[in-house]
Amino acid sequence: MALNVTEVRKSAPDLVRDGLREAILSGVYSEGQQLRQDELAEHFGTSRIPVREALRQLESEGLVELQANKGAIVKGVSADDVLEMLDIRIALECRALKLAVPNMAFEDFEIAEQILVEYENASEPAAWGEMNWRFHWALYCPCNRPKLLAMIEANYGHVNRFTRRQVSMATGKTKPQQEHFEMLKLCREGDIDAVVTALEKHIEQTQKSLRAITRRR
Structure with missing residues (x-):
């Protein structure tokens, strides 16, 4: 899923964030699932830097939890x-x-x-x-x-x-x-x-x- 020409108006972190948000909200990634930065970088066709920034933004939205040893996981909702x-x-x-x-x-x-x-x-x-x-x-x-x-x-x-x-x-x-x-x-x-x-x-x-x-x- 490399970034295409029509998406150049958005920064790479924003594109990754939006794609991940949609995947989480639609159930592609389930509660508690680990989000590996290297796999996400390959999926979105970027380096790991935009992925890290996207995960930080999604953490502020309450969709992702960043844990010391596990990295990023999809946060649950009660x-x-x-x-x-x-x-x-x-x-x-x-x-x-x-x-x-x-x-x-x-x-x-x-x-x-x-x-x-x-x-x-x-x-x-x-x-x-x-x-x-x-x-x-x-x-x-x-x-x-x-x-x-x-x-x-x-x-x-x-x-x-x-x-x-x-x-x-x-x-x-x-x-x-x-x-x-x-x-x-x-x-x-x-x-x-x-x-x-x-x-x-x-x-x-x-x-x-x-x-x-x-x-x-």
Whole structure:
């Protein structure tokens, strides 16, 4: 996976960091797995220096733990951690949506609706988490707050590592989809207060599902 010409705008550490982050969040690297610098350097087509810098950045994001004798390992996330991150989701995403609704255009609504159509046709629970994220992201992007969006993306990534399959299978997609279509309707109507309240309840339902899963375990 040597760096290609289209990626020269990013520094080598940033490219390695982004690639590793995606691999960790998507489950390519599992909790507790060791990340060997020489193997990563070969995989990304770089020296070990960008890899070391990328691992330090991922440690600050809470995805990697640097240990004295083992080197870097993929850090685990507990159920309690995720429940708190869902509280953070509510705070960040409700703020983003409140700022986004006044800026939404016809094209934003069309993109969000198309994602919901794809979601409706997806039969595999593993794909529902991705569709869910794409829909929410489409609603938040018009807020035009890059730092806020970056915080939302990082926090959601941590939550998604833990919940993407368990919660999807527990809740199914019928109820979440009903809530998604209702939120999109409220966005079209410009009803900021109502759609922010709906979003908060929507995320709280994920918390309830996670608690139920944890109790069963």
